[in-house]
Amino acid sequence: MKILYCNCTYAKVVPLEVKKDVLRRLSDSGQAFDAVADLCDMSARKDPALNKIASGGCTKIAACYPRAVKWLFHAAGTPVPDEGIKVLNMREDSADNIVRELLT
Amino acid sequence: MTRTEGKNLRVVLYEGPGSTRLEDDERFQTLSTLLDNGFEVTRPVAGQEVAPADDAPVLVLGLLDKHPPATPGQEVHFRSLSDGDPLGAAREVRETTGARKLEAWKPWFPVIDFDRCTNCMQCLTFCLFDVYGVDKQQQITVQNEDNCKTDCPACSRVCPEVAILFPKYGKGPINGDIVKEEDIQREAMKVDISTLLGGDLYGALRTRQRDARKRFSTERDESKALLERKRCLSKLKKDLDIPDEVLMTLPTAEDIEERTARARAKLEKRQAKSQTVRDKQATTTDWGI
Ligand code: SF4
Ligand code: SF4
Numbered sequence: 001m002k003i004l005y006c007n008c009t010y011a012k013v014v015p016l017e018v019k020k021d022v023l024r025r026l027s028d029s030g031q032a033f034d035a036v037a038d039l040c041d042m043s044a045r046k047d048p049a050l051n052k053i054a055s056g057g058c059t060k061i062a063a064c065y066p067r068a069v070k071w072l073f074h075a076a077g078t079p080v081p082d083e084g085i086k087v088l089n090m091r092e093d094s095a096d097n098i099v100r101e102l103l104t
Numbered sequence: 105m106t107r108t109e110g111k112n113l114r115v116v117l118y119e120g121p122g123s124t125r126l127e128d129d130e131r132f133q134t135l136s137t138l139l140d141n142g143f144e145v146t147r148p149v150a151g152q153e154v155a156p157a158d159d160a161p162v163l164v165l166g167l168l169d170k171h172p173p174a175t176p177g178q179e180v181h182f183r184s185l186s187d188g189d190p191l192g193a194a195r196e197v198r199e200t201t202g203a204r205k206l207e208a209w210k211p212w213f214p215v216i217d218f219d220r221c222t223n224c225m226q227c228l229t230f231c232l233f234d235v236y237g238v239d240k241q242q243q244i245t246v247q248n249e250d251n252c253k254t255d256c257p258a259c260s261r262v263c264p265e266v267a268i269l270f271p272k273y274g275k276g277p278i279n280g281d282i283v284k285e286e287d288i289q290r291e292a293m294k295v296d297i298s299t300l301l302g303g304d305l306y307g308a309l310r311t312r313q314r315d316a317r318k319r320f321s322t323e324r325d326e327s328k329a330l331l332e333r334k335r336c337l338s339k340l341k342k343d344l345d346i347p348d349e350v351l352m353t354l355p356t357a358e359d360i361e362e363r364t365a366r367a368r369a370k371l372e373k374r375q376a377k378s379q380t381v382r383d384k385q386a387t388t389t390d391w392g393i
Contacts, residue, residue, distance in 0.1 A: 007139035011272040032152035040211035068271035068280025
């Protein structure tokens with residue numbers, strides 16, 4: 001199972017306290033993960049790294065609305081499979097819930 | 105290099121054999137600083153999965169005693185965190201490798217929800233900046249993300265299917281939140297751009313683009329004309345969140361208001377008609393026939 005954390009660096013749409021709290025607890029957890037500055041930016045660049053994230057088994061993604069994340073991957077030419085990808089929404093959900101979902 | 109070209113430097117925060125484990129605070133600060141400055145960071149842990157290596161350049165950062173093994177064929181650079189600040193190291197390696205440097209753009213561009221899109225092409229017709237195109241399968245596509253005007257969600261207002269997202273927009277459903285029934289109702293009242301532009305959509309669009317550019321550059325010097333137009337458009341701006349620069353090239357507020365009023369009347373008529381059908385059905389059921 002892979003974990004991807006999106007820092008949403010280039011806009012202030014994800015509450016700062018939520019994303020910092022999630023990152024802090026992920027960082028302290030001893031869990032391996034990939035963290036990207038901004039998934040939107042990667043999608044705009046059709047970054048091949050998205051392909052690696054989208055393929056190869058289960059992935060949990062801490063970012064924003066699942067519909068946005070799904071179509072951002074699709075726009076990059078690397079659609080995510082219907083099964084095995086879980087998107088956690090840091091715009092709406094609490095850091096507690098996100099971290100619990102990420103680490104279990 | 106445009107804003108959407110080039111490879112990113114991947115930073116690997118290494119704490120495995122041949123290095124000293126980082127304090128929790130230092131690890132978090134390093135991660136946070138690198139991400140806030142546009143770098144991508146991987147934290148590998150033995151026996152756990154991360155995204156595999158690709159051909160992007162890699163910087164391995166850590167309290168390194170010796171260099172950990174690198175993937176053959178990959179450009180890998182090593183810097184020890186004891187040498188100084190991680191951001192400085194990442195910037196320096198980014199320069200050396202020619203990796204993409206991008207610290208000041210907001211990735212703002214439309215993303216199409218193809219579960220909803222009907223390929224009607226209204227967005228392509230509407231956008232003056234060549235953001236949209238058509239792929240080999242004649243399917244609408246976003247082809248020039250760079251051209252999109254930051255913070256302008258205008259085309260999403262035009263889409264009759266609520267199929268255009270701007271993930272960095274404030275409000276739903278444009279930000280990717282689920283589309284509710286009332287959103288669809290609202291979209292049904294939107295400006296029908298094809299009617300607005302007349303019959304020959306593409307011809308009209310070409311002329312309009314040319315005129316709009318000319319008009320915008322002339323009006324720039326004539327502050328009075330600009331002010332007048334701004335006044336005229338301020339209501340629309342407030343309602344739709346569209347920047348001035350884009351508004352200057354759109355139909356006037358009057359045009360749009362007139363079209364909206366007509367669309368609303370049409371919708372009300374349609375709703376009244378369907379209400380009548382429902383009433384009839386209800387009556388039928390009441391009588392048990
Ligand atoms: S995917 Fe969502 S959380 Fe990530 S950068 Fe885009 S808007 Fe921000
Ligand atoms: S306006 Fe909406 S439905 Fe029509 S082609 Fe564009 S995205 Fe698809």
